[in-house]
Amino acid sequence: MLKLSKLTDYAVVALVRLGQKEGVTTSPVLSRSTGIPEPTVAKVLKILATQGVVISQRGARGGYRLASPLEEISIATVIQAIDGPISLTTCVDGGDCDARSTCGLGEQWDLVNSAIRNALSSITLADMKNHTVTDRLETMNAPTMFIAPEATA
Amino acid sequence: MLKLSKLTDYAVVALVRLGQKEGVTTSPVLSRSTGIPEPTVAKVLKILATQGVVISQRGARGGYRLASPLEEISIATVIQAIDGPISLTTCVDGGDCDARSTCGLGEQWDLVNSAIRNALSSITLADMKNHTVTDRLETMNAPTMFIAPEATA
DNA sequence: ACTAATTGGACCGAAACAGTACTGTTTCAT
């Protein structure tokens, strides 16, 4: 199945939530806010930090913040940060395509790759934000009957 | 890396070549014509047959032929036949998304999925045929160099 | 009916991925 990795999925969720916070946010907080397991959140954020998608602040009172506003981060950027380059064919660069000389489809794949990249670049994290619950913690703290699985603050 | 499986890559190559043949063609012939290992060609064709992309003729003098002309077979069709549905998120159908209720991004992923599907549906195998060597045996020395992929921003 | 050719389906090993844990480094608060 042509699907992106779970990590990328988590990354998008975490980034959108991060974009709704003020200042820096820690992994544990983001974990509780999104429902994603803490080690996984940490891993994702670490990767995103090395790729420059988020800025990290080390030490106590540290955390992460977006390097750019949500509107300027495309889905393609996130995918590339986590999964690496978007290249649908193994042929493309230094690939071990045995039939390279015979298949003769090399240039045509670029057509497909470009189409994919364009599609993914046209969607930003801000587009993903719509209809998103503002914050799980707020919902929990609200005077509703909604129960909180964990009560750490 | 967001990439489609090698099988899908092979499938496209095999299908394009198959569309350039008359009557039915056997796996061994297609293997020699494309340079793809015979067992792999056989496997790909088998899958494509079950999905109705190609029509199979069993027994002696059997072989495969396209179910539709190249112009009517999109890349999306091939990918779905080999790799299964194109759904970038695991959430989508019957998924085991733990954070479904909290991430709140479910509907937005459909936006991404649609974009991808549209992009892939707009490209047909006929588009991939251009610049393709007619047959390996005839034009053995076709260089078919392709451009190195651009460095990702 | 028999044989050869060809597809159909099942099986297995290898590689990639997700997830977890541990250790080290940096920084704030006391």
Next chain:
DNA sequence: ATGAAACAGTACTGTTTCGGTCCAATTAGT
């Protein structure tokens, strides 16, 4: 200064998926 909090990097493990191979079912031709 000292301790605690939080990120950084590395390594390990279990699971899944993918790529490839082998054997059984089917059919045309003689």
